[in-house]
Amino acid sequence: MSIITLTTDFGTKDHFVGAVKGAIYSELPDAKIVDITHEVSPFSITETAYILKNSYKSFPKGTIHIVGVDSELSDDNKHIAIELDGHFFVCPDNGLISMIASEIQPSKIVEINIHDRVESSFPVLDVFVQVACFIARGGNLTVIGKEISELKKIVEIQPKTNQQQNQITGGIIYIDNYGNVITNISKKMLKDIGKGRGFIVHARKHFFTKIFNKYNEVVSNESYSNQQYEGHKLAIFNSAGYLEIAIYRSNLDTVGGASTLLGLGYRDAIIIDFIDDIKPDFTHLT
Template identity: 85%
Template sequence: MAFITLTTDFGTKDHFVGAVKGAIYSELEDAKIVDITHEISPFNITETAYILKNSYKSFPKGTIHIIGVDSELSDENKHIALELDGHFFVCPDNGLISMIASEIKPTKIVEINIHDRIESSFPVLDVFVQVACFIARGGNLTVIGKEINEFKKIIEIQPKANQAETQIVGGIIYIDNYGNVITNISKKMFNDIGKGRNFKITAKKHSFTKIFSKYNEVATNSAYSNQQYEGHKLAIFNSAEYLEIAIYRSNLDTVGGASSLLGLAYRDTVVIDFVNQPEQEFTILN
């Protein structure tokens, strides 16, 4: 039984998701289809990359991931299929694979070349489904395309450290359902560059000198209920081990989220300065 996942910006109002699933079942009756999400912000490649990186590993090796975001074929936006970390990805070559492949090199990448037999304005349905089902039947990637060595890379996904390694400059790449903002700065990069030094995080006019390991650690006084701390801002390495700026017990309908309350938006800059100050002023909580 083949596992096939779907990640798109189609939403669920229109017929697109249903049509894609129907086409898969027509080819593979015993396929197991899993929706990762269809609520990607339209054409948002960076958001797609973040969600995909933090979901694909939960699936069994051999799973095939169809990604339908900014997938219209053009000279600048080819279609590719690749094997990476024991998984297969069928997607546009628009940079969305960058976040995964920055850490794990693909085993094989091919540029899909079956388009001369198919004319379509809906490539996820007409092309990606065929390729995914071919792979699910045990087909070799080189049959559906010519092997290539490179894929497009998104520069904004990668944070940068200065030469002296006293500063990391990153940015906000995702805003979650709670309004919390996620940066492209990983815990690994923070530890590798910081080397245990004290630090200060700056995002617009807001600064943070502690990184919590759990959200409720912001409720520091046991004499008060956790509700008393609702609305407090904090920095945390989230479950995906990326630096997140959050509002404790955020609720977009009542308290608000970090994005709205702190005025932080997609692509805003986040800076970490590593400084030599008294130990008690700058702390990472373990």
């Protein structure tokens, strides 16, 4: 039985997701289809990259991941199939794989060439499904495309350091369901660049000198209830290992989230300054 995942910006109102699933079942009646999400912000490549990076490893090796975000074929947006970390990805070459491929090199990349037989305005249905089902049957990638060596990269996914290595400049790449903002700065990068120095995290007019292990660590006074700390801002390395700016017990309908309360949005800069005479305040960079 093949596992095929779907990650798209289709939403669930229209027929698109159902049509894709129906086409897969028509080809592979025993397939197991898993929806990672269909709520990616329209055409958001960085959001797709973040979600995919933090979900694909939970699936067994050999899983096939169909990614339908900004997937219309053009000279600048080829269709590719990739074998990477024991998984297969069928997707556009628009940079969305670059967050994963920055750490793990693909075993094989092919540019899909079945478009001569298929003209489509819905390539996820008419092309990606065909390719995924072919792979699920044990087909070799080189049969459906020519092998290539390079992937398109998204520069904005990668944070930068200055020449003196005393500052990291990153940005917000994702806003979650709680309104928390996730940056592209990883725990590993802070550890490697910081080298034990103190730091100040700048997010617009807000700053942080402490990074928590868990959200509820912000409740520092046991005499107060959790509710009394609702609305407190904090910095944390989330379960994916990325720096996150959050509001404790945030609720977009009541308290609000970091995005709205702190005025932080997609692509906003997050800057970390390292300062030798400030003791770092975190416990989990081991």
